[in-house]
Amino acid sequence: MITATFNNYIGGAELVKMEQGVSIMKAAILNGVGNIVGECGGQAMCATCHVIVRPEHREQLPPLSEDEDEMLDCAATARAEGSRLGCQLKAGEHFSTIEVDLPETQ
Ligand code: FES
Numbered sequence: 546m547i548t549a550t551f552n553n554y555i556g557g558a559e560l561v562k563m564e565q566g567v568s569i570m571k572a573a574i575l576n577g578v579g580n581i582v583g584e585c586g587g588q589a590m591c592a593t594c595h596v597i598v599r600p601e602h603r604e605q606l607p608p609l610s611e612d613e614d615e616m617l618d619c620a621a622t623a624r625a626e627g628s629r630l631g632c633q634l635k636a637g638e639h640f641s642t643i644e645v646d647l648p649e650t651q
Contacts, residue, residue, distance in 0.1 A: 547636040550644040551578045551596075566638060569631035569645065570594035580647045587632035589613055592620040594631035596645035603627055605640050622648030 547563040549572055561576045573581040573594075582593035589612045598606065606629065609617075613633050617624045634640065 547640075548642050549573075549636070551581075552644065552646045553580060554647060554649045563636035565636055567636050568594075569596060569634045569636075569643070571632070572636070573631065578647075580649075580651060581631060582651045583632060585632075589616055589630055589633060592616045592630060593651040595620040595622060595624075595648050595651060596629055596631045596634075597625050597648065598627040598629055598634075599644040599646065600627065602640065602643045602645075606634060607639060620648070621650040 548560055549563055549569055550558055550560050552558045559578050561572050563572045568587055570581055570583045570587060574583055584593040585591035613630050616630060617628050
């Protein structure tokens with residue numbers, strides 16, 4: 546079973562089951578997790594799917610692409626170590642379990 550845990554900025558957490566190939570952004574929206582917008586539909590053009598991946602899950606992920614890196618500079622909440630675009634991280638392809646923190650604003 547592939548899962549993602551979303552920690553919101555006020556201390557709550559939600560565990561979501563994910564299908565193979567679904568992005569963190571899409572899983573959050575499909576499961577009603579708050580504070581992820583996904584305005585561009587996953588094209589790495591809006592940064593409204595900003596997540597901060599917990600340290601223990603970062604090494605398994607692919608490196609930032611140039612587009613993702615540039616877009617994170619435009620995120621509403623300043624990027625941090627572990628910041629990624631949730632639309633670029635796919636279940637099964639990049640992780641089998643992951644935990645992310647959600648920024649206060651998108
Ligand atoms: S949904 Fe727009 S950058 Fe991820």
